[in-house]
Amino acid sequence: MDFKEVVNTRRAVNLFDPEKSVEQSILRELVETAASAPSGFNFQPWSLIVLEDKEEKLRLQKHAMDQPKVSQAPVCLILLADTQGWMAGNRFADRNFDEMVKTGAMREEKRDWFNNLCQSLYGTDRETGVAFACKNTSFFAMTLMLAARDMGLHTHPMDGFDKKGVKDEFNIPDRYWVSMLIALGYFPEGGHMPEPKWRKTYDEIFVNFNP
Amino acid sequence: MDFKEVVNTRRAVNLFDPEKSVEQSILRELVETAASAPSGFNFQPWSLIVLEDKEEKLRLQKHAMDQPKVSQAPVCLILLADTQGWMAGNRFADRNFDEMVKTGAMREEKRDWFNNLCQSLYGTDRETGVAFACKNTSFFAMTLMLAARDMGLHTHPMDGFDKKGVKDEFNIPDRYWVSMLIALGYFPEGGHMPEPKWRKTYDEIFVNFNP
Numbered sequence: 058m059d060f061k062e063v064v065n066t067r068r069a070v071n072l073f074d075p076e077k078s079v080e081q082s083i084l085r086e087l088v089e090t091a092a093s094a095p096s097g098f099n100f101q102p103w104s105l106i107v108l109e110d111k112e113e114k115l116r117l118q119k120h121a122m123d124q125p126k127v128s129q130a131p132v133c134l135i136l137l138a139d140t141q142g143w144m145a146g147n148r149f150a151d152r153n154f155d156e157m158v159k160t161g162a163m164r165e166e167k168r169d170w171f172n173n174l175c176q177s178l179y180g181t182d183r184e185t186g187v188a189f190a191c192k193n194t195s196f197f198a199m200t201l202m203l204a205a206r207d208m209g210l211h212t213h214p215m216d217g218f219d220k221k222g223v224k225d226e227f228n229i230p231d232r233y234w235v236s237m238l239i240a241l242g243y244f245p246e247g248g249h250m251p252e253p254k255w256r257k258t259y260d261e262i263f264v265n266f267n268p
Numbered sequence: 269m270d271f272k273e274v275v276n277t278r279r280a281v282n283l284f285d286p287e288k289s290v291e292q293s294i295l296r297e298l299v300e301t302a303a304s305a306p307s308g309f310n311f312q313p314w315s316l317i318v319l320e321d322k323e324e325k326l327r328l329q330k331h332a333m334d335q336p337k338v339s340q341a342p343v344c345l346i347l348l349a350d351t352q353g354w355m356a357g358n359r360f361a362d363r364n365f366d367e368m369v370k371t372g373a374m375r376e377e378k379r380d381w382f383n384n385l386c387q388s389l390y391g392t393d394r395e396t397g398v399a400f401a402c403k404n405t406s407f408f409a410m411t412l413m414l415a416a417r418d419m420g421l422h423t424h425p426m427d428g429f430d431k432k433g434v435k436d437e438f439n440i441p442d443r444y445w446v447s448m449l450i451a452l453g454y455f456p457e458g459g460h461m462p463e464p465k466w467r468k469t470y471d472e473i474f475v476n477f478n479p
Contacts (some may be wrong), residue, residue, distance in 0.1 A: 058271050059270065060415070061301070061418065068308075085310060090475060092469075092470075093275055093276070095413070098427070105475065139412075149468065153466075160465075187395050188425075189400075189404045191403040192403070195402070195406030196409070198407070199406065200275065207272065214308075254367070258303075259300055262314065263315075263316055263317075265317060266317075266440055268439060
């Protein structure tokens, strides 16, 4: 699909065809397309819990303001952002350094320098780790929502849930920030597609604090 | 451009043609395309400082590990994430509520209920406000990077900068989190385009903490 058409036809839809499941091969292609998103130093601090079973989706729904789309959508994703995804000792962070050395982008002797740089950028307090994790996980999530549209699917990203409830229910380790839920599936034939909502214009987005 | 081609040809490039500027009409179209990104309750807590003047870009570069691309790119964007973008009294948050009432998505009597909900989701501590701001600003930033590619441009998102230095230099109010810098411009003819970096596979992204 043309890029502009993908962007212009994406909506946060409230209806999903409960009879139309998302094939495993489609889900894999979608996630691996989303994984091409950039991230700070390529750390890719994103993980997914994929819920397809009705009972599991209902377990999530009760922590998500009982929104029906959580269980009506054939797939509901819990997006986890690893606040320690930059840290030496983290499986993917260590692999990332090794890959940089392998491609010649980094030298092995710079390992301590690099770890200290990341510590200063992402590890000075809890906020910087949360910002790192959420920022990059949203690059992944946004690419996933657009890729879904390109593949004929629709999505609905959700913030309305109890973070602690979801973490406890699904046994999620503390270092993850539950950054959002995304309902995923096919829009039902004959359903009413919502109109685009208002948006800030260029002049409203542009700021300048020069005295 | 086809969506998959946009995704597959996006790279964080280190080279920009310093002779090829970005027309104002292109920049406006780019930003307004990016602004179609979703956000929690449509709060759109993103703002941009747009630097095109060489002296201004050099003022930024000295806080960004002296990375040459900051001033070589014809445009360098400072992305600001409003940690209070959900809060009653915030200009755009108030407008957003009014727009919801206007379209029938919300009733005026629910104003206090809605403000309390947002307070519980985004205002319980500094972390939740930072997560809200960074998460949504990355939806905007990711759409901007892909839209840039669709329009023949390239980008480089940057984390390597001193947040406090940038805030002081550009007089940025405290409520904003400086979420990233993005260098924007045209890739030079004959330049060496980097290969895609390694990515986590579906099986590496998928997690399950069930006992």
